[in-house]
Amino acid sequence: MSDTPQPRPPAAFATRAIHAGEHPDPVTGASAPNLVMSTTFVTEAGASFSAEDFGENTPFIYTRWGNPTIAQLERKLANLEGAEACIAFASGMSAITSLLLQTLKPGDHFILSDVSYAGTAEFARDFLPAHGVEVSRVDLSDPALLEAALRPNTRLVYAETPANPILKLTDIAAVADMAHRVGAKLAVDSTFATPIATRPLDLGADLVVHSLTKYLGGHGDAVGGAVLGRTDDLAPLRKGTGIHLGGTISPFNAWLIMRGLATLTIRMRAHEEGALAVANALENHPKVKRVIYPGLASHPQMALARRQMSNFSGMLTFQIHGDGEEVARQLSDRLHTVHYAVSLGHHRSLIFYLSTSEMLRTSFLLTPEQEAVYRSFAGDGIFRLSVGLEDPGDLIADLSQALG
Structure with missing residues (x-):
């Protein structure tokens, strides 16, 4: 019999919701994921403490940069959403504002669904224009209205489906195609749907946002948020606003949300x-x-x-x-x-x-x-x-x- 590990067969969603991103503790054999509350980690002399040197293989140094429990949650979420990478944040609003601030620069044009979570709507209305970003509110339930609103300097289209609070829907595939024609990215807040109902990346979206406080956590006892997408898109976000704005999820909240995901x-x-x-x-x-x-x-x-x-x-x-x-x-x-x-x-x-x-x-x-x-x-x-x-x-x- 060969000692070479055999590849695992593809697992169903319910199985991945329980096992993805997790493994038994190699020291104790504990089956449930550990909760690592340490803020700092022993490292080698000469290790850099600058976000500029942060990379995919950077060891754990400080929990604002990364933490084993948070990393487990991120791996599980990425697996369930079909994403290459995930960044967990302290709240859904922290995820949204970090994404917008990292992606949009003065002179850029941003298109937001005319109806979306109130925090998103108010941030886009009150904060972004004051920092040189032009914001257009578009009814994304009608793709023709989006096509008319797109410009050469449109950098990001942000949809929410179903939309909070009226449950209006956006055709993700149609909107993604239109955004990509002008070189813009599409981000989708899929909090109401969850990856059980809709996986926006499979339909052409570039980024997915979740308030983990809602269905993914599921028990009303932990606040969190997440942005998911391609590694190349999320690496600058993690190094930039992810680290510098300090919106790091508590490891305890990450652990609670990971526990909730098992029964999603x-x-x-x-x-x-x-x-x-x-x-x-x-x-x-x-x-x-x-x-x-x-x-x-x-x-x-x-x-x-x-x-x-x-x-x-x-x-x-x-x-x-x-x-x-x-x-x-x-x-x-x-x-x-x-x-x-x-x-x-x-x-x-x-x-x-x-x-x-x-x-x-x-x-x-x-x-x-x-x-x-x-x-x-x-x-x-x-x-x-x-x-x-x-x-x-x-x-x-x-x-x-x-x-x-």
């Missing part, structure tokens, strides 16, 4: 099943005006959702008849199982009311045409519901009694 496959299956049951029940509730969920035939981009998503996730929104603010107060007082709280992707169900007038005033500042599209999804306001892992019947009963 079964969690996302349960999130989808629960969300579909709740969405169908809400569509038939007399006080509910409209439900938006990519898994429903009533979603305005249902054909794209079926083509681009293999799991419809646990996020849905709904409009109600009457005063949304009043019903929000009613729900916050009456709900028992569903928590009235921000954030999403946790094992607990969370709901929050988002007034359209408030969102347009504080975050999006859309043109009349863009506002019309936003209102076609959101009306005067929406309840954003993150369906957790509770029994769908209990969630439906709780929402029904709270709505009255």
Whole structure:
């Protein structure tokens, strides 16, 4: 029998979610990954302490540069997303701002989805123009609008699909093709979808962003973010803003998120099943005006959702008849199982009311045409519901009694 190690057969996603990036501890034999909390590491005399000398084979020196637990998380995420490399950050916003600051320079043109996470929208609106970057807000659900907005100096197109908070979709393959024609890169925030549903790199995107705080961590107890893509694209990001801005994820949070990833496959299956049951029940509730969920035939981009998503996730929104603010107060007082709280992707169900007038005033500042599209999804306001892992019947009963 040969002693040469035999290559492992390709593993399914569920298996990789558990094993990728991990290995038993060679000293103790521990099966679970170690948590390395040390901030500093013993190294050889003469080792450089400059980011300029940082490379792929640089040993662990200081946790802001790299850490064994964080590195394990990065390897696992890269494997699941089909990426060459990954950088983990202290939060989703740290990942987003580091990517934008490293990629965009004065004189560059940046195209952002007209509806995206509020932190992204506000950073692009308030910070980037003050530093010489021209920003265009484009409804990326219509590729023709992107084609009209692209310029020779467009450096980055940033999409979010499904978009937070209205679950509008972007055709990743079509948008990637258009961006590449002018030499721009496409980054996709795939937090709502997760790699269970959509792998943007397979569809032509150059970079993928995740808030690890949401579905990938899955338990609402650890904040983190990540950027994934080709090694050549991420090496300058790690050496530049990744190290110099100091947005390093805590090794403990990295360990918690890695633990959460082990159950991602079964969690996302349960999130989808629960969300579909709740969405169908809400569509038939007399006080509910409209439900938006990519898994429903009533979603305005249902054909794209079926083509681009293999799991419809646990996020849905709904409009109600009457005063949304009043019903929000009613729900916050009456709900028992569903928590009235921000954030999403946790094992607990969370709901929050988002007034359209408030969102347009504080975050999006859309043109009349863009506002019309936003209102076609959101009306005067929406309840954003993150369906957790509770029994769908209990969630439906709780929402029904709270709505009255």
